[in-house]
Amino acid sequence: MSGVPHPDYEVVIGLEVHAQLRTRSKLFSPAPVSYGLPPNHSVHPVCLALPGVLPVLNRRAVELAIRAAVATHCTVHPHSVFARKNYFYPDLPKGYQISQYEEPIATGGWLDVPVPDGDATRISRVRLHRIHMEEDAGKSIHDPAVVGSDATHVDLNRAGVPLLEIVTEPDLRSPVEAVAYLRTLRSVLRYVEVSDADMERGNFRCDANISLRLHGAEELGTRTELKNLNSFRSIEAAIEAEIERQADVLDSGGRVQQATMAYDPATGRTRVLRLKENADDYRYFPDPDLVPLVIPSDAIEGVRASLPELAEARCERFQVEFGLGEGDARILTESRPLADFFEAAAREHGAGQSVANWILRDLLRALKEREIEVDGSELSPRAFARLIGLVDEGVTTVKAARELVPHLVESGGDPEVLIRERGLEAVSDTDLIGRAVEEVIAEHPADVESYRGGEKKILNFLMGRVMQRTGGKADPGATRALLARRLDGEEGV
Numbered sequence: 001m002s003g004v005p006h007p008d009y010e011v012v013i014g015l016e017v018h019a020q021l022r023t024r025s026k027l028f029s030p031a032p033v034s035y036g037l038p039p040n041h042s043v044h045p046v047c048l049a050l051p052g053v054l055p056v057l058n059r060r061a062v063e064l065a066i067r068a069a070v071a072t073h074c075t076v077h078p079h080s081v082f083a084r085k086n087y088f089y090p091d092l093p094k095g096y097q098i099s100q101y102e103e104p105i106a107t108g109g110w111l112d113v114p115v116p117d118g119d120a121t122r123i124s125r126v127r128l129h130r131i132h133m134e135e136d137a138g139k140s141i142h143d144p145a146v147v148g149s150d151a152t153h154v155d156l157n158r159a160g161v162p163l164l165e166i167v168t169e170p171d172l173r174s175p176v177e178a179v180a181y182l183r184t185l186r187s188v189l190r191y192v193e194v195s196d197a198d199m200e201r202g203n204f205r206c207d208a209n210i211s212l213r214l215h216g217a218e219e220l221g222t223r224t225e226l227k228n229l230n231s232f233r234s235i236e237a238a239i240e241a242e243i244e245r246q247a248d249v250l251d252s253g254g255r256v257q258q259a260t261m262a263y264d265p266a267t268g269r270t271r272v273l274r275l276k277e278n279a280d281d282y283r284y285f286p287d288p289d290l291v292p293l294v295i296p297s298d299a300i301e302g303v304r305a306s307l308p309e310l311a312e313a314r315c316e317r318f319q320v321e322f323g324l325g326e327g328d329a330r331i332l333t334e335s336r337p338l339a340d341f342f343e344a345a346a347r348e349h350g351a352g353q354s355v356a357n358w359i360l361r362d363l364l365r366a367l368k369e370r371e372i373e374v375d376g377s378e379l380s381p382r383a384f385a386r387l388i389g390l391v392d393e394g395v396t397t398v399k400a401a402r403e404l405v406p407h408l409v410e411s412g413g414d415p416e417v418l419i420r421e422r423g424l425e426a427v428s429d430t431d432l433i434g435r436a437v438e439e440v441i442a443e444h445p446a447d448v449e450s451y452r453g454g455e456k457k458i459l460n461f462l463m464g465r466v467m468q469r470t471g472g473k474a475d476p477g478a479t480r481a482l483l484a485r486r487l488d489g490e491e492g493v
Helices: 059-071 175-191 232-251 297-306 311-322 326-332 336-349 352-370 381-392 398-411 415-421 430-443 445-452 458-469 476-487
Strands: 009-020 082-086 096-100 110-117 120-135 139-141 153-155 162-168 204-214 224-229 259-264 269-275
Touching (some): 059 120, 120 175, 175 204, 175 311, 204 232, 232 269, 311 326, 311 336, 311 352, 336 352, 381 398, 381 415, 430 445, 430 458, 430 476, 445 458, 445 476, 458 476
Antiparallel strands (some): 009 204, 139 153, 204 224
16 A cells, blocks of 8 residues: 555545543542553542432643644634533443534634655645544453453553544545644644654544545545554555545445444454444533633633744744754654754754754654654753764864763763763874874785775775774764865875
C-alpha cells in the first residue's frame, strides 16, 4: 500500500480525536487522574455511579477546553449542555456516559496543516466541526496473559477522566494528510498545555471515518469508522487497509455497509466489529444532575490573552529572526520545550543557524536514543550554547564536542570543565601538526602525486589521515591550511 489517494475513487476522511485533559482530578469527581496505578485504585463513588451521588464539574477542565478551542480558531459558546449518552458495556458502570451532544462547548475552527508532498510541503486547511467535553469510560482487559484466564476484567481507573473530543469536517483526502493533521493537532494541544497527548499512554486516541466516492461525485459515500487507533503508524496503515477494502467492495458491484471497524496489524486488514450505531441509538438527553454550562465572555477573552505564541507563528518568526529555512524552523517548533530550548540557546550563542544545526544533527539523536524530550534531559540551553562556542573558538574540535552531547543530555555539567578533564582540547601546536602532516605525506606518495596532478579531492583523504594521527584533536582549520600549503609545495611547514 502506497499511502497515495486511490486512482479510481476520491477518499474522504474525517477524524475524531479524544484528547485527555491535563487535570489532577476527574471530570465530575475528586478521584485523581494518575497513570500506572493498580486496577481500580483511582475510583470514587461518582465514578462507580453509587446511589445518591451527584457529579460536580471540574472547573480546570472547562478552562482547558476553552484554551484548546481558542487555539484552534473555534467559536466558544457561552451556553453548552451536558447530556447522557446511553450504552451498556461492562466498563461503563453508570450505563451512560456524560458527554455533550446538541450544544457543545465549541464549533467551527480550523488548522493549517503542513502535508508532505514529494520533496516539498503544502499547506492544507482542515476545518473543525466541533469540540465537546466528555468523560472517559473504563477499560475492559481481555488479554489472557494479563488476567490469567479467558475472562474479561474491568479496570475503572480511567472512568471519568476528562476528555475533549475534537471532530473534523470530512476534509482529509489521504492517509498521509490524516497523519499530518494529527501531528499538527497534537503539537497545538501540547503547546497550550491542554493535554500531554501521549499516544502510548492512551491520552491521544483517534477514530477515523472513511468513505469513497467516484472522482467528481458530490454525494458522500457510505462511511465506516475505525476505532481507537493509537499510533501514527497504525493510523496510516489502518486507513490504507480500509480504503483498499472499500474499493474492492465497490469494484465487485457491492455496497459498503455502515459499520464500526477494527484494524489487525498482524494481517494488515480491517474487519467489522459491529454495525454502526446512529445518534438516536444512544438516546441522548440533557443530564438532569448538571445545569447548563455558562461561560462569560470575559472568561473566554482571559483565556485568549493567556495563550503562548503558537507553533505556526513561532515557525515564521524563527525564519525571520534567526535566518532559518522553513524545514528547520518547523522541526524546531514541533514541540514547545524544543522551541524554547533552541531560542534560549540561540540567544546565548548568537548564531541561530549554527545552534539549529547542532540540535538537528546531534541533540535530537541523543534525545531519541534515550526516548526523552529535551525538557527531560540535564542539558541546559546555556551549556549547549557554550559547547558550540568552544568549537567556534578552537578550544575543542567538532568531533570531540559531538561526543560530549550524550553525556551532557544524561548528566549535565560544564562543557569547558569536561573538555579539560577528558583531555579533549584541540591541538593547535603548529610544530606538532606539522610533524603529523610530514609523516602522512611521506606515507602516501602516490596520493600526493595524484593531488599534484589535479585530483584535489584527495586533500580530504589526507586530511583524515592527519586527524587520525593526532587522535582527532588537531584544529581542523589549522591542519587543513598546513596540509594544503605543503602539498602545493609552499614553504613554512
